[in-house]
């Protein structure tokens with residue numbers, strides 16, 4: 001059952017992936033296994049919330065995450081939208097587990113569940129885990145991930161929304177910036193051991209991400225950012 005779900009996800013991914021590759025190599029993932037979350041996770045804090053609503057006691061299992069920033073980046077020199085492509089462990093796990101809460105007990109068979117299942121195409125984004133302004137963090141992420149220098153005061157704040165709402169709700173703030181080729185200062189790709197590919201899509205290519213029948217394994221930021229651009233900048 002899980003294998004057939006993964007095979008379907010892979011077929012969909014491959015059929016929608018042609019525009020995303022641009023011949024770049026993805027990072028090599030050679031081994032995957034899972035363990036339960038340690039109690040002292042630096043990134044996720046699960047808890048149970050108890051409350052009384054209309055006289056009835058209720059319980060919700062929730063997960064606290066850090067807030068994030070996302071940036072729609074548009075290269076005006078070449079009329080391209082700039083996205084990032086990367087392996088997302090949470091997406092891979094979500095596809096592997098299917099609609100269950102199981103933690104796989106054994107090392108994953110990568111022949112049946114190739115790592116590319118977890119590769120997403122997203123706007124540039126970063127976690128708010130430091131005491132800097134959101135615009136400063138957005139500027140840093142655009143430089144580190146996409147390789148463009150954009151000062152924080154050129155980051156246009158678009159809107160803020162919350163990721164999830166059923167079991168988690170981080171505040172996500174979207175920015176927009178326009179860049180030109182002269183602002184390119186590096187290839188991007190992230191810092192440290194981050195393995196991020198920069199992918200630039202024409203407006204017609206970006207439209208296919210949100211057209212009827214599209215299937216993405218990327219998060220809501222890809223859809224929201226692309227639709228915002230198409231509604232407001234075209």
Ligand SMILES: Nc1ncnc2c1ncn2[C@@H]1O[C@H](COP(=O)(O)OP(=O)(O)O[C@H]2O[C@H](CO)[C@@H](O)[C@H](O)[C@H]2O)[C@@H](O)[C@H]1O
Nearest residue numbers: 043066067068069070122125126127128163170194219221
């Ligand atoms: N769960 C986790 N476990 C272990 N290490 C972790 C971790 N999350 C982050 N890290 C560490 O922090 C580094 C930086 O993360 P990023 O700033 O790139 O945020 P990310 O893009 O994952 O999420 C951003 O983009 C996504 C997608 O839009 C938003 O949902 C999110 O709020 C925003 O921060 C990672 O390379 C990793 O080392």
